[in-house]
Amino acid sequence: MKTKKSIPQVIWGFIKGNPIVVMMAVVSIIVGFTIDNFFSFENLNVLLGNTTIRFLIALGVSGCLITKGTDLSAGRQAALAATLTGVMVQRMDYAGRLFTWMPEMNMWVVLLIVLAIGAVIGLISGSIIAYLKVPPFIATLGIQTIVYGFNLIYTNAQPIGGFHQNFKDFFNWKILAIGEFKGFSGYILFAVLFGLLFWFLYNKTTHGKYMYAIGGNENAAEVSGVNVKKKLMQIYMLAGCMYAFAGFLMTGKSGGASAGMGTSYELEAIAGCTIGGVSTTGGIGTVPGILVGVLVFELLKIVLQFLKVDPNYNYIVQGLVVITAVAMDIRKYVAKK
Amino acid sequence: MSEYRLEMRGVCKSFPGVKALNHAQLCLRPGKVHALMGENGAGKSTLMKCMFGIYSMDEGEIIYEGEKVSIKDPLEALKMGIAMVHQELQPIPARTVGENIFLGRYPMKKLLGIIPVVDHDKMYADTDALLQKVRMNFDSHQKVGELSVSQMQSVEIAKAVSANCKVLILDEPTSSLTSNEVEALFRIIEDLKADGVAIVYISHKMDEILRISDEVTIMRDGQYIGTWDCEGLTTDFIISKMVGRELTNLFPERNNVPGEVVFEVEDFTSINPKSFRHVNFQLCKGEILGVAGLVGAQRTELMEGIFGLRSHTTGTIRYQGKELIINRPKDAIDQGIAMLTEDRRATGIMGVLSIADNISIASLRQYLDYGFILNDKKIEALVQDNIKKMNTKTPSSKTQIKSLSGGNQQKVLIGRWLANNPDVLILDEPTRGIDVGAKYEIYCIIEELARAGKAIIMISSEMAELIGMSDRVMVMCDGRVTGFIDGKDATQENIMELATQFETV
Numbered sequence: 040m041k042t043k044k045s046i047p048q049v050i051w052g053f054i055k056g057n058p059i060v061v062m063m064a065v066v067s068i069i070v071g072f073t074i075d076n077f078f079s080f081e082n083l084n085v086l087l088g089n090t091t092i093r094f095l096i097a098l099g100v101s102g103c104l105i106t107k108g109t110d111l112s113a114g115r116q117a118a119l120a121a122t123l124t125g126v127m128v129q130r131m132d133y134a135g136r137l138f139t140w141m142p143e144m145n146m147w148v149v150l151l152i153v154l155a156i157g158a159v160i161g162l163i164s165g166s167i168i169a170y171l172k173v174p175p176f177i178a179t180l181g182i183q184t185i186v187y188g189f190n191l192i193y194t195n196a197q198p199i200g201g202f203h204q205n206f207k208d209f210f211n212w213k214i215l216a217i218g219e220f221k222g223f224s225g226y227i228l229f230a231v232l233f234g235l236l237f238w239f240l241y242n243k244t245t246h247g248k249y250m251y252a253i254g255g256n257e258n259a260a261e262v263s264g265v266n267v268k269k270k271l272m273q274i275y276m277l278a279g280c281m282y283a284f285a286g287f288l289m290t291g292k293s294g295g296a297s298a299g300m301g302t303s304y305e306l307e308a309i310a311g312c313t314i315g316g317v318s319t320t321g322g323i324g325t326v327p328g329i330l331v332g333v334l335v336f337e338l339l340k341i342v343l344q345f346l347k348v349d350p351n352y353n354y355i356v357q358g359l360v361v362i363t364a365v366a367m368d369i370r371k372y373v374a375k376k
Numbered sequence: 377m378s379e380y381r382l383e384m385r386g387v388c389k390s391f392p393g394v395k396a397l398n399h400a401q402l403c404l405r406p407g408k409v410h411a412l413m414g415e416n417g418a419g420k421s422t423l424m425k426c427m428f429g430i431y432s433m434d435e436g437e438i439i440y441e442g443e444k445v446s447i448k449d450p451l452e453a454l455k456m457g458i459a460m461v462h463q464e465l466q467p468i469p470a471r472t473v474g475e476n477i478f479l480g481r482y483p484m485k486k487l488l489g490i491i492p493v494v495d496h497d498k499m500y501a502d503t504d505a506l507l508q509k510v511r512m513n514f515d516s517h518q519k520v521g522e523l524s525v526s527q528m529q530s531v532e533i534a535k536a537v538s539a540n541c542k543v544l545i546l547d548e549p550t551s552s553l554t555s556n557e558v559e560a561l562f563r564i565i566e567d568l569k570a571d572g573v574a575i576v577y578i579s580h581k582m583d584e585i586l587r588i589s590d591e592v593t594i595m596r597d598g599q600y601i602g603t604w605d606c607e608g609l610t611t612d613f614i615i616s617k618m619v620g621r622e623l624t625n626l627f628p629e630r631n632n633v634p635g636e637v638v639f640e641v642e643d644f645t646s647i648n649p650k651s652f653r654h655v656n657f658q659l660c661k662g663e664i665l666g667v668a669g670l671v672g673a674q675r676t677e678l679m680e681g682i683f684g685l686r687s688h689t690t691g692t693i694r695y696q697g698k699e700l701i702i703n704r705p706k707d708a709i710d711q712g713i714a715m716l717t718e719d720r721r722a723t724g725i726m727g728v729l730s731i732a733d734n735i736s737i738a739s740l741r742q743y744l745d746y747g748f749i750l751n752d753k754k755i756e757a758l759v760q761d762n763i764k765k766m767n768t769k770t771p772s773s774k775t776q777i778k779s780l781s782g783g784n785q786q787k788v789l790i791g792r793w794l795a796n797n798p799d800v801l802i803l804d805e806p807t808r809g810i811d812v813g814a815k816y817e818i819y820c821i822i823e824e825l826a827r828a829g830k831a832i833i834m835i836s837s838e839m840a841e842l843i844g845m846s847d848r849v850m851v852m853c854d855g856r857v858t859g860f861i862d863g864k865d866a867t868q869e870n871i872m873e874l875a876t877q878f879e880t881v
Contacts, residue, residue, distance in 0.1 A: 243750050245740045252737050255726025262685065262723050263738040263792065264709040322728040 059314055059364050063335045067342055074345050080220040082341065087223060088292060090337045091230040092117075092285050097308040097315075097333050098237045098326070099281030102274040104312055105254045107321035108168060108175030110275070112183035113282050113305035116160055118298055119190045120153045120286025125199035125296030127152065133201030137194070146206045153283045160186065161279020165272035183305075190298040198297040202290075210291035226288055230330075233281070238326040250274060254321035310361040311336045319365060336360070378442045381406045381574040382427070382458075382543050387436030389422055396422045398598045399436070404543060404574040409565060411577045411585045411606070414595035415618055415811030420578050423595070424545050428460045429453045441542075451480075459536035460545040467528050469521025474503035476520050477535045506534045510564050524672070529553065533564060544568060545576045548809070550584060554670040555872075562588055580811070581838075582611045596620055619813050626812075627844035628819050632826035634663035634847050639800050639831050641682060644691030652678040652855045655691070659800065659831045664822065666846030666863070667835040668871045673852040675835045676718050679802045683715040684708045695799065709738060714793035718804040718835070720782065724789050727778035731770050732759040734777045734788050739795040762791040767817060783814025790821060801825060804835045819845060839868045853877050 044052070054061045071077045096113050103110040126137045127149040144152075160182065167178040213222030241247035249270050252260040261267045285304075290296040315332020317324030339360060343353045382404045389397040397419045404410050412420050425431045427438065429447035438445050440456060447453050450460075467476050475482075478499050485495040503516035512530045520528060529549060536544050546565075550558050565575060565588060577589055585592065586606060594601040594617045601617055639659040646652045652674045659665050669675045680686045682693060684702040693700045695711065702708045708715070717723040726734055736743070736755050743751045743758070759773045766787040770780055777785055786806065793801060806822065807815045822845065826832050836842050842849055846863045851874035859874040 243752075244748055245744070245750065248733065248737065248740055248750070251729055251733065252726050255729040255733075256723070258723040259717075259726050260737070262683075262705050262715065262717055264706040265737070266704065266706055318728070320728070322726065 057316075057331075058367060059360065060331055060335055063338055063342075067338055070342050070345055077342075077345050080217065080223075084223050086334075086337055086341055087227045087230070089340075090334050091227050092288055092292070093304065093307055093311055093337060094230050094330060094333045095233055095281050095285040095288070096304055097311045097329050098233055099278035099285075100305060100308045101237075101312050101317055101324055101326075101329050102250055102278055103175060103179075104309065104317050104319065105250055105321060105324045106271060106274060107254055107257070108271075108275075109179065109309065110164065110278055111176065111179040111305050112160070112164065112186055113278070113308055114301040114303055115183045115186040115190065115305075116157060116279060116282040117286035117289060117304055118296075118301040119160075119186050120157055120283035121290045121296040121300050122190055122194050122199055122298060123153050123156060124149055124287045124290040125202070126194075128202045128206040128290075129199070130201050130203045135197075135199075135201055137197075137199060143203070146209065150284075150287050153287050154280050157279040157281075157283025157286075158276050159279070161276035161282075162272060164279070165275030168275065169268040169271040187298065194298050196298060198295055200295045202294065206291060207294065210294075224292075226291065229284070229288065233284075234326055234330060241326055246270075246273070251322055254323070256322075306361075307336060307357075308333070310357070310364070313361065314364040319369070378439065380404060380439070381441060383439040384423065384427060385437055385439070387423060387426055388434045389419075389426060389431060390434055396598050397426070397433075397436075399600060400595060400598060401600045402427075402576070402593055403603070404576065405591070406542070406574050407569050407572045408590040409569060409575045409577050409588050411579070411589035411592040412595070413578075413580075413585065413592060413614060413618060414601075415813060418595040418618070418811075419598040420595060421547065422598075424460065424547060424576065424578070427453070427543075428458060428545065454539055454541075457540065457542035458545070459539050459541035459543070460547065461529070461532045461536055461549055462547055467520040467531065470519060472517050472519055473507075473514070473523075473531055474500045474516045476531055477503055477506065477538055502538070503534075506538050509567070510534045510537060511560060529561075533561070537564075537568070541573060543574045543576070545578075547578045548580070549577075550579060550581065554672070557671075558584070580809075582614065585614070586611070594618055615812055618811075626816065626840070628816070628823045630823055630845075632662050632664065632823060632847070635661035635829070637661075638696050640692075640694040642692045642694070644678070644681065644693070645689050646674075646677065646681055646855070647687045647689050648677075650855065651686075652681060652852075655857050657850055657857060657860075659833060660847075661831055662826050662829045663847045664826050664832045664834055664845055664863075666842040666849040666866075667833060667852065668837075668839075668842050668849050669852035669875050671837070672854065673875065674855040675852050676804055677855075678852070679715060679804055679833065679835060680717075682708070683713060683802060685715075709796060709798075712799035713802065714738075714796055714798035714800070715802040716786075716789055716793060716804060716806055718808070720785055720789065720809070725777045725785050728776055730774045731763065731768070731777055731780070731788055732756065732773040735759050735762050735773075735791050735795060738792050742796075758795055762795060765794075766791045766821065781811075781814075783810040783818070786810055786814070786818060787821075790818070794825075798830070800831045800833070802833045802835075805837065806834060807836075807838070807841060839871065842866065842871065843868070851875050854879065 076082060096117060100110045100113050127141065127144050128146055129136045131143050164179055164182050167173050168175050210226060212225035214225050216222035249260065249265045252263065252265055253267055253270060257267055286301065289300055311333035312324065312329050313319065313332065314335055315328035317329060339357065340353060343356060380403045384402045387397050387400045400419060400423050402412065402423060414420050422431065426433050429449045429452055438447060482494045483498040483502065484492050487493045500516045507514065507516060510530055510533055514527060520531060549561060553561065568575060579585055586609065589606050591603060592606055592609065592614065593603045594614065596618060637658045638661045641655060641657050644652065644655040655678055667675050677686060681688045684704045684707055693702060700711050736759060740750060743754045745751050763770065763773060768784050768787045770784060777788060803822065807818055810818065822832060822834065834845060843866045846866065848863055849861045849866045849871060850857055851859050851861065851871055853875050858877040861870055
C-alpha cells in the first residue's frame with residue numbers, strides 16, 4: 040500500500056527529481072524581478088512561439104528516443120519542409136518565383152503535401168533502421184546530409200520569399216488580446232493540439248504501449264507479438280510528419296524560408312526531451328515531460344538574452360545544461376554502490 | 377595465523393527500502409569448497425559482491441589471511457588473489473580467448489627497447505598453458521564469440537586461475553553446462569582444491585552441492601543461518617533451512633488428465649542444417665509434455681521455430697486438425713500459442729516498464745474501445761486479477777518489473793501469456809534461476825493449467841523436474857527427436873540414454 044507523504048516531502052521529492060526545471064524556475068523568477076519587460080505578454084508570446092516549433096520536433100523525435108533510437112535528420116527535414124512550403128505559397132506575380140509552372144495552391148493543401156513528403160522521408164529512415172538494421176544514429180545522420188543536399192540543390196541555395204496574403208494572414212492571426220497586448224500567435228494552438236494528440240497516442244493506444252515495450256526490450260516485445268519492424272517504421276514516419284509540420288510553421292512564422300533553417304534543431308529537441316525525462320536508455324518518457332523540457336530549454340535561451348550574455352556564450356551554457364541533464368538521468372539507472 | 381583463508385563477519389548492507397544483508401557471515405578454509413546456499417534474494421550475490429569489492433559494506437569486516445582488509449573495487453580484490461566467475465558471463469565476443477583472459481593486464485615488451493607494446497607471443501603461450509591446466513583444448517586465437525557458453529565459462533575460469541587466485545567465487549557455474557562439462561568443471565575444482573584455493577560455490581543444484589562441497593553456509597533473508605559440514609547432510613535438511621520450513625513435496629499432486637490429441641507437428645525442419653530436423657510429435661489436451669536433451673540438442677530452437685521466432689523449410693503445424701501458418705510470433709499468438717522464453721532478461725521482461733505493462737503487452741488488442749482506445753479500467757482489472765491469481769509479490773502494479781525477484785518476474789511473464797488464454801503453452805526452462813519456494817508455486821500453476829485443459833510443452837534441463845512434472849517426456853539429441861518416454865517410466869538413466877544418441881558419421 041502507498042504511504043501518504045507529507046507536503047514538504049512531496050516538494051523535496053520534486054526538487055530532487057527535476058533539479059534543472061527547479062533551477063530554471065528560480066533563475067527566471069530572479070531575472071523577472073530584476074530586469075524590466077521579462078514578465079510581459081510579448082516576451083511570453085516569443086517564448087511560446089519558439090517552444091511550439093521545438094515541441095513539435097521534440098514530439099516527433101521522442102518516439103525514436105523511447106525506442107532507443109534517435110533522429111539526427113529532424114532539423115534538416117524541417118528545413119526541407121520549410122522551403123517546400125515556401126515555394127508552394129509564393130505569390131503568382133512574385134518576380135523571384137522559383138517554380139513558375141506551379142498553380143496557386145491553398146495553404147492547407149500545401150500543408151498536406153509537405154506532410155506527405157515528411158512521411159516518405161520518415162518511411163525511408165524507418166526502413167533503413169528496421170530492415171537494413173543500420174543503427175539509427177548512422178541512418179539518420181546519412182538522411183540528414185542527403186536531405187540538406189537536396190534542399191540546397193533545388194532551391195539553388197537561395198532564400199525563398201514573396202508569399203501570398205492568405206498564408207501571411209494566417210500567421211498574423213492573434214488570440215487572447217489583453218489591453219495593449221495584441222494577443223498570442225494563433226499557431227501556438229498547434230502545440231496544444233499535438234500535445235493532446237501525442238498524449239493520447241502514448242497512453243491510450245496500442246501504438247504507445249508497443250513503442251514503450253520496444254524501448255523496454257525489443258526482443259521481448261517481438262516475442263509478445265509486437266511487429267517491431269512495422270512499429271519502428273510507423274514511429275519514424277510519424278516523426279517525419281512532425282518535422283514537416285514544424286517546417287511549415289517555421290516558414291509562416293519567419294515569413295521566409297531557406298535551406299539553412301532549422302540547423303541543429305534536432306539537437307535542441309533531443310536536449311528538450313532529455314531534460315524532460317525521456318530516458319536515453321529507452322522505454323521511458325512522457326508528453327508533459329517533453330513539453331516542460333522544451334519550455335525550460337527555450338526559457339534558458341531567453342533568460343540568457345535578457346541577461347545580455349554574448350550569444351556565442353549561449354551555446355556553451357546550453358551544452359552544459361544538456362550534459363548535466365543526461366548525467367543526472369543516467370545516475371538514476373546506474374546501480375548505486 | 378587463523379585457520380581461515382578469508383572471513384566475513386557481521387556484514388550489513390542496505391539498499392533503498394531493503395536490508396539486503398543483516399549480519400551475514402562466511403568463513404572460508406584453504407583447499408575446501410564452501411557451498412553458499414539460499415533462496416533467490418537471500419543475499420548470496422550481494423555478499424559475494426561485497427567480498428569482490430563491487431559493493432561497499434555498511435557494517436562488518438573482512439579478514440583475509442589473518443589481517444583485516446578493506447576491498448574497494450574488483451581490481452583490488454584481484455590483486456589480493458580473490459577472483460569471481462560471474463553468473464552472467466561478460467566476455468568481449470569480438471576478441472580472442474587470449475585477449476579476454478589477459479584483458480587489463482597484458483604481458484608487455486619493449487619495442488626497440490623503448491616503446492611498450494603487448495607481447496602477443498607470450499600472451500598466447502601463457503593462454504595455451506592455462507587452457508591445458510583447466511583441461512580445455514581449444515585454440516587460444518579463437519574469438520570468444522564463436523565459443524559455446526560452456527567454453528566461455530572455461531575461459532572465465534582460466535582467467536581466474538591465471539590471476540593465481542587464493543579465493544575463487546563460482547556463481548552458478550553449471551547453469552548452462554551439460555553433464556560432461558560439469559564433470560570437467562569438477563575436475564578443475566579438484567585441481568584447484570589440491571593447490572589450496574578456497575572456493576565459494578553458489579548453486580541451486582542439490583546433487584552438485586552434496587557432491588563437490590566440503591562445507592555449506594545457508595542464508596535466508598540476508599541473515600546467516602548456519603554453517604555445516606557436508607558429510608551426512610540431506611537435501612531435505614538443506615531445503616528446510618533455506619526456506620525456514622519443512623517442504624514435504626517438491627512437486628504438486630498431479631490431477632490433470634491428458635485428453636485427445638490437439639496439437640501436431642510434422643516433419644519440422646530448420647533452415648539451418650545443424651539445427652532441428654524432421655521433428656514429429658503430438659500433444660494432447662491437458663497434457664504436460666516434457667522436453668529433455670543436452671545443451672545443443674536444439675530444443676529451444678525447435679520451439680522458437682514453432683513459435684515463429686526462427687524460420688523453417690519444411691513442416692506443418694496443426695491445431696485440432698487445422699493447419700497453422702506461422703511466420704512471426706504474432707501469428708502464433710493469434711492462433712492460440714504462447715511461449716515463455718528461456719532467457720528472462722533477454723527476451724522476457726521489459727525491465728523499465730511496470731508490472732501492469734509487462735502483463736498486458738501481449739493481450740492489449742482485446743481491450744480496445746471503438747477499435748483504438750485502450751480501456752484502462754479493464755486492463756487494470758486484468759492486471760490485478762493476474763497478480764492475485766499468480767500470487768505475485770509486488771508493492772503495486774506500477775512497480776518496475778526489474779525490481780522484482782526472478783521468481784516473481786517469471787510469474788508476471790506466465791501471467792502475460794495467461795491473459796491471452798492460449799490453447800498451447802510452450803514453457804522453456806520455466807524455473808531457471810528461481811528459488812525452491814517459488815519453483816513449487818510455478819509447478820502448481822503449470823499443473824493447474826493442464827488440469828484446465830491447456831496443452832503444455834515444458835523444456836527443462838533439470839531431470840527431477842522433467843520426471844516429476846511430465847506426462848510424457850520427449851527426448852532430443854543434436855536436432856532430432858530420439859524418443860518418447862511415458863512420465864511414469866521416466867528415469868534419469870533412460871532419458872540420458874536417448875539424449876546421447878548421436879548420429880554416427
